[in-house]
Structure formats: C-alpha cells, structure tokens
Amino acid sequence: MARPTAEKAQDILMADFQTLVADTxxxxxxxxxxxxxxxxxxxxxxxxSLQRARETLALAEETLRERGKEAVVATEEYVQNNPWQSVGIAAGVGFLLGLLATRR
Known part of the structure; x- marks a missing residue:
C-alpha cells in the first residue's frame, strides 16, 4: 500500500487547487x-483559464493515481518474488535508522 502521508499530501494539494478554481x-x-x-x-x-485549469487538474489527478497504483503493484510484486531480499533491505534500513536515532 502507498504511504499514507504521500496520499494525504496529494489529497491536500488537489483540494487546495479545487478551492482555488472555485474561488476564481x-x-x-x-x-x-x-x-x-x-x-x-x-x-x-x-x-x-478556469476550463484549462479544470482539465489540467483532472489529468494530473488521474496521472498521480495511476502512478501510485503502479508503484504499489511493482512493490508488492518485488516483495512477493524476493521475500528474503525484502526482509534484508528492511532490516538494513531499520538498522541505519536506529544508528541515526541513537546519535541525536
């Protein structure tokens, strides 16, 4: 699944842009x-300009959602095809984050 913070940021950006269009x-x-x-x-x-902005917003939203779905599918496929490598990568990242956290 995609990171919730990235999805939230996308949703906030889209909502802000839609508010701008409505205000205009x-x-x-x-x-x-x-x-x-x-x-x-x-x-x-x-x-x-508003019509072009609406079209651009719709296209951008669709593109972002498609890219997000593709990334999720690719990640899931990689993890399923290479479970031990995925575990090793996750452990390495966790170790590095632990080192960084203890230095502060």
Missing amino acids: EKLLAHTASLAGDQADVLRDQINE
Whole structure:
C-alpha cells in the first residue's frame, strides 16, 4: 500500500487547487456586474483559464493515481518474488535508522 502521508499530501494539494478554481469562479461571477468590452474580454479570459485549469487538474489527478497504483503493484510484486531480499533491505534500513536515532 502507498504511504499514507504521500496520499494525504496529494489529497491536500488537489483540494487546495479545487478551492482555488472555485474561488476564481466566484470572482468571475462577481465581475458580471462590471460593464464594458474590457470586462467582457477579462471574463472570457478567466473562464478559458478556469476550463484549462479544470482539465489540467483532472489529468494530473488521474496521472498521480495511476502512478501510485503502479508503484504499489511493482512493490508488492518485488516483495512477493524476493521475500528474503525484502526482509534484508528492511532490516538494513531499520538498522541505519536506529544508528541515526541513537546519535541525536
């Protein structure tokens, strides 16, 4: 399974980006009362930017989730195919972390 902290960070990033898009949409709605050609052009540009941001967000989210799933599958396959090597690596990492922790 992927690290919970990495998944949490991804979720926070996606939520923040979605909040940004929502806030920009609200700003766009509030500018509807402005008059003039420049205001119309500005609203159109903001709307186009929001659409691109939504598409980019959806693509990024899908890509991140796919990469995460692939990493989990690859790790699980490696551990199942090489259980003793995996145990040795985990023990080595634990030993190094123990050394670092006792030095502080």
